Amino acid sequence: MRGGERGPVVPVPIRPRASVPRPRRLQPNGETRQKQLAAWCALALAYSQQHRLPAMTVREAQDIPLFANHRLQRKLPLESIQVVLEELRKNGNLEWLDKNKTSFLIMWKRPEEWGKLIYQWVSRNGLTNSVFTLYELASGDDTENEEFHGLDEATLLRALQALQQEHKAEIITLDDGRGVKFF
Numbered sequence: 736m737r738g739g740e741r742g743p744v745v746p747v748p749i750r751p752r753a754s755v756p757r758p759r760r761l762q763p764n765g766e767t768r769q770k771q772l773a774a775w776c777a778l779a780l781a782y783s784q785q786h787r788l789p790a791m792t793v794r795e796a797q798d799i800p801l802f803a804n805h806r807l808q809r810k811l812p813l814e815s816i817q818v819v820l821e822e823l824r825k826n827g828n829l830e831w832l833d834k835n836k837t838s839f840l841i842m843w844k845r846p847e848e849w850g851k852l853i854y855q856w857v858s859r860n861g862l863t864n865s866v867f868t869l870y871e872l873a874s875g876d877d878t879e880n881e882e883f884h885g886l887d888e889a890t891l892l893r894a895l896q897a898l899q900q901e902h903k904a905e906i907i908t909l910d911d912g913r914g915v916k917f918f
Contacts, residue, residue: 775819780828784843789887792838793817830893842890849894852883854903857917866916868909869895 782801783789796802796816803810811819820839823829827845832838842849853872857863860877871877873891878884883891895915898904905916 772819772822776823776826776828779819779823779841780843783841787885787887789842789890790832790838790840793820793836796820840889842893846890846893846897849883849886849890850897850901850903852881853894854898854917856881856883863917866907866909866914868912868914870912872915 779801782799788799791799793813793816797810797813802816817836820829820836823841824831824839828842830840830842832840844852856878857865867875869888869891873884873886873888883894886894892906892913895904895906898915898917899906903918905918907914907916
């Protein structure tokens with residue numbers, strides 16, 4: 736080749752982010768650690784949403800692909816997972832289900848956000864002053880195309896409790912379980 740001429744451009748293969756091994760530990764530098772925690776939290780919420788895994792134990796979490804690369808036989812240490820989970824709690828996306836912090840409910844949307852989506856659906860369809868069972872809201876034919884369709888009962892109840900605090904709904908007991916009346 737003559738001066739200034741270049742050969743054909745060969746694209747460099749870029750591995751998808753999911754196949755890149757994640758660090759095995761949280762970084763000690765404060766600024767780097769905060770960025771790393773934000774990335775872990777985003778990954779945890781996306782993974783939980785994609786797989787609809789709201790409740791689990793910390794030990795179970797250690798074995799899911801989010802925190803473990805089985806191909807490389809590497810796992811994020813349990814202590815680091817607990818730090819990530821605590822960060823999710825601080826952000827309002829996680830609730831510990833026991834005082835020992837061994838099981839948790841992860842919410843890729845906060846209860847207030849789910850409540851807002853549910854109430855928008857109620858308002859859009861003129862369903863204020865209506866009563867629904869929890870099953871109808873989470874699994875009924877009328878909600879099939881809604882984002883909250885298929886929501887687990889624990890998260891649904893927290894969303895309805897948020898609406899109840901705003902005086903937009905009241906959780907009631909029905910003959911066959913719980914329900915909600917919207918205002």
